[in-house]
Amino acid sequence: MQLSEQQIDYCMECGVCTGSCPVAMELDGFSPRQMIKRAMKEPEGDILSNPDLWACLSCSRCSDRCPVKIDFPAFIRSLREKARHQENLPKLSHHGMFHTITSIQAAQIEQDQVKSDGSKPDQVKSDRPKQDRVGWAKEAGKISQTGDYFYFTGCIAYYDVAFEYLDLKMIESARNNLKMLNKMGIRPVISNDECCCGHDAFWCGDEKTFEILAKKNIETIEKSGARTVIFGCPEGYSMFKEAIAERFGPLAFEIRHMTEFLAEKLPDTDLSFKADSLRVTFQDPCRLGRRSGIYEAPRQLIQMVKGCDLGEMEHNRENAVCCGTTAWMQCSSCSKVMQIQRLKEAEAAGAEAIITACPKCQIHLTCAKKNTDHDLKIIDLVSFLADNLE
Ligand code: SF4
Numbered sequence: 326m327q328l329s330e331q332q333i334d335y336c337m338e339c340g341v342c343t344g345s346c347p348v349a350m351e352l353d354g355f356s357p358r359q360m361i362k363r364a365m366k367e368p369e370g371d372i373l374s375n376p377d378l379w380a381c382l383s384c385s386r387c388s389d390r391c392p393v394k395i396d397f398p399a400f401i402r403s404l405r406e407k408a409r410h411q412e413n414l415p416k417l418s419h420h421g422m423f424h425t426i427t428s429i430q431a432a433q434i435e436q437d438q439v440k441s442d443g444s445k446p447d448q449v450k451s452d453r454p455k456q457d458r459v460g461w462a463k464e465a466g467k468i469s470q471t472g473d474y475f476y477f478t479g480c481i482a483y484y485d486v487a488f489e490y491l492d493l494k495m496i497e498s499a500r501n502n503l504k505m506l507n508k509m510g511i512r513p514v515i516s517n518d519e520c521c522c523g524h525d526a527f528w529c530g531d532e533k534t535f536e537i538l539a540k541k542n543i544e545t546i547e548k549s550g551a552r553t554v555i556f557g558c559p560e561g562y563s564m565f566k567e568a569i570a571e572r573f574g575p576l577a578f579e580i581r582h583m584t585e586f587l588a589e590k591l592p593d594t595d596l597s598f599k600a601d602s603l604r605v606t607f608q609d610p611c612r613l614g615r616r617s618g619i620y621e622a623p624r625q626l627i628q629m630v631k632g633c634d635l636g637e638m639e640h641n642r643e644n645a646v647c648c649g650t651t652a653w654m655q656c657s658s659c660s661k662v663m664q665i666q667r668l669k670e671a672e673a674a675g676a677e678a679i680i681t682a683c684p685k686c687q688i689h690l691t692c693a694k695k696n697t698d699h700d701l702k703i704i705d706l707v708s709f710l711a712d713n714l715e
Pocket residue numbers: 335336337339340341342343357358361387390391392393394395397
């Protein structure tokens with residue numbers, strides 16, 4: 326990523342990013358400004374061997390405030406791409422399980438492409454088991470093979486298995502997204518050929534995997550005939566909105582996050598919601614808030630639920646703080662400190678529950694409160710609506 330001379334000159338005297346960065350507050354020596362300075366002044370090899378390249382959460386708190394619009398997350402991502410070639414790799418969380426799933430998907434897509442070219446058919450194992458990505462949906466509601474709407478499920482089915490130990494039922498969120506769409510008369514396409522959106526590979530600098538997955542997803546969506554793709558996960562949404570649209574755009578379909586879609590459409594339906602008296606707060610996911618500019622839609626949805634009282638944490642909207650880790654890497658004591666601070670902020674706001682619109686926020690905050698005396702519920706927003714339908 327190239328910075329202009331004017332950006333570099335300003336940057337050498339500034340420091341707004343480091344003062345805004347939640348990681349810099351906890352991790353000794355980590356400073357986005359110093360990293361930019363080093364990348365400008367030192368031979369490139371020095372910065373590429375720095376393990377702190379992986380500490381940034383790409384949460385955009387710094388870039389949102391940068392007076393000369395330096396996109397630090399994009400800057401660090403471009404360095405990560407090069408660092409990988411020097412064997413400077415991130416510490417993957419959960420034993421690298423989610424990155425392995427993504428890599429397997431990309432390898433299978435590549436193998437299938439060889440098959441369709443006809444160039445190396447003997448390398449393709451025709452008896453390879455095919456994943457079942459729609460079984461949960463067939464049980465939960467009505468889906469289609471083709472149609473105007475495509476529901477992008479993302480990796481939530483894998484999380485359902487992986488985070489059972491936290492007493493989370495992650496697939497419920499996808500079921501509730503489908504339930505809400507069905508209630509609105511929409512029977513979305515949910516496809517067996519969908520694959521990971523590539524978010525984690527992209528932010529880990531694994532450009533090749535990201536591109537393979539992105540092309541496959543575009544092809545799958547286009548084949549379905551969908552004109553609108555609805556995402557339950559902010560990461561998938563932001564990937565299509567930013568990286569995929571930039572690399573492969575313009576896209577032949579509109580993309581919507583479920584929260585903005587519901588906030589727009591629900592007022593025109595006769596659906597209403599009522600909960601037992603509950604004071605809640607909202608955790609703005611970085612990909613939905615700062616990276617996509619969606620702050621009000623989730624709050625409007627929460628306020629549609631009678632009996633529910635929404636309070637704000639001290640750091641909210643543009644100032645919200647990340648849930649502590651991203652792209653399934655570098656989960657550390659620094660992540661835990663950030664997560665516990667978030668729980669404390671929610672309690673200070675008088676909340677009995679934190680509502681969020683991101684599966685990873687839900688997982689990370691639930692994990693953080695385990696073995697502590699923070700007695701907050703961590704709730705998925707669409708599930709909250711679906712569970713409180715009148
Ligand atoms: S806020 Fe922007 S200009 Fe200031 S130090 Fe950070 S990157 Fe440089």
